[in-house]
Amino acid sequence: MAYDCYCAICGVGFCGMHIETPSEASLERRRRWIEKRYRAMKASSNNPPLPHENEARDDPVRSYDPRIVGWDNVSWLYKAYCLGLSDQPDTKSKAFISGPGYYADIGEIAVKTESESGHTQQRNVFACYGSGSDDARGPVIPFHWCCYEILTRTLTGSTDTNNVNTDVLYTVMNDLCNMSGSALDVTYGPDYCATHPTNTPTLEKFIQTSVTEDKDLRVPPTKIHLNGRSPTSPFGNLPLEMIYRICSFLPGESIKALTEASLSMHLVSQHNYFWEKTIQWDMPWLSEFHALKAGKEKSSLPDDINYKRLYLWLDNMTAPRYGMDNPSLTGVANRRRIWKVCEQLAPRYLKGLEEVAQK
Ligand SMILES: [Zn+2]
Structure with missing residues (x-):
């Protein structure tokens, strides 16, 4: 191919995919490379290296993992x-x-x-x-x-x-x-x-099983004790509907920052409903979870979910990152x-x- 051009929406090329051969040696080399690259990326998150600076001394692994990716998918x-x-x-x-x-x-x-x-x-x-x-x-x-x-x-x-x-x-x-x-x-x-990114047949079951079996996702929400403090931020003067409306325009990171910066928002966020709505606002791409929610009358999700913990868990599990290897999650991370x-x-x-x- 003379040169590739890329999907306007996902930015991935239409040709030139290379899937690693599934030999023990190549898989071991891949494991070492991912571990090293992951450590380097974590260490340099505040000070990114120049492109390929870290890769110059090693043969980089640029192919897809045959345990996760096959020609059919x-x-x-x-x-x-x-x-x-x-x-x-x-x-x-x-x-x-x-x-x-x-x-x-x-x-x-x-x-x-x-x-x-x-x-x-x-x-x-x-x-x-x-x-x-x-x-x-x-x-x-x-x-x-x-x-x-x-x-x-x-x-x-x-x-x-x-x-x-x-x-x-x-x-x-x-x-x-x-x-x-x-x-x-x-x-x-x-x-x-x-x-x-949309053919993710195991994701719904993965979420349902995790929420049902992971007790940490179902501990009661923590009550906030004011200890004599009095909220003074302007958010305390707004009706709840208005606060929810404002939060619906904010990305999840900003919502988390706001609940930490403002005591009024901190109080609002102790309600399970706040985080239930945050999942809806901040994760519109997570249709499998929203489908599970819609089917709640069929007991597809337990009633005692701690939505703040669930939000943080979902946010972490679906974040696209180097070296992802859970086949239930790579598709939704791409989405x-x-x-x-x-x-x-x-x-x-x-x-x-x-x-x-x-x-
Ligand atoms: Zn695409």
Whole structure:
């Protein structure tokens, strides 16, 4: 391949995956490498090394772990779809989605389609992030379908991809194409996991079993003793509904910081309900847990959950990090990372929708 180009939504390339051979020696080398890299990353979290500074003295392991990743579960990475601009002048929607196709090198995606009669096959070639091709007048934006489904949920709150205004989305993404024509100019975060982000069949059971069996997640919430202190922060004057509303706009880290900085917020956060809502606000990507919650009447979750502890546990378990090896969690960690990319696109998309509505 001359060069790779990357999914606009997850930032992972459409080719060039390498899975390690499952020999004892290579697995041992991988274990040592991950341990060393993990220690180095932890030690340098406040003072990141220059790129590859730590890797120069060793042969780095850049392949995927064969115990976690197989060709069957990375095949999704090779299936490319794209969002482009139609040549047809009289169509209602100017943007179109094509695929599945495959990456055909030099930044192009090829999509084979059958004619309506089914007798002939057509091959369209689209130029990604570039300047257009014979088959589309502008550049196309490439992505994986599951990444587009996650984007749909972030932008519309629904799972129906037909709810996305593709004209607006095309404008947003096209404006964000990076200088090298390989991805969007957004922060993708490190792609530690190649696991499919939405096909996570064991996650719901994993959460349910953990919550049921881990007694630490079900100890009663701690009562706060004021010991003569009196809350003075402005949050103490706000109705609870207003506080919940404010918190719904904050990331989990900021909510935790706020409950530590403000005694009023600290008091509010002693209620189990506060953390139950925080999981809902801060983890919209954790659909398996929300499905379990929705099915509570079927006793899918115990009644005595300590939601603060559960929030912290879920936050830690699903955080994308180097060396993750729990197959129940790598997919959702990938989804969580992708969701953060989608959240960068959402304000531009919503602004685009407003502008269309005002025309
Ligand atoms: Zn993707």
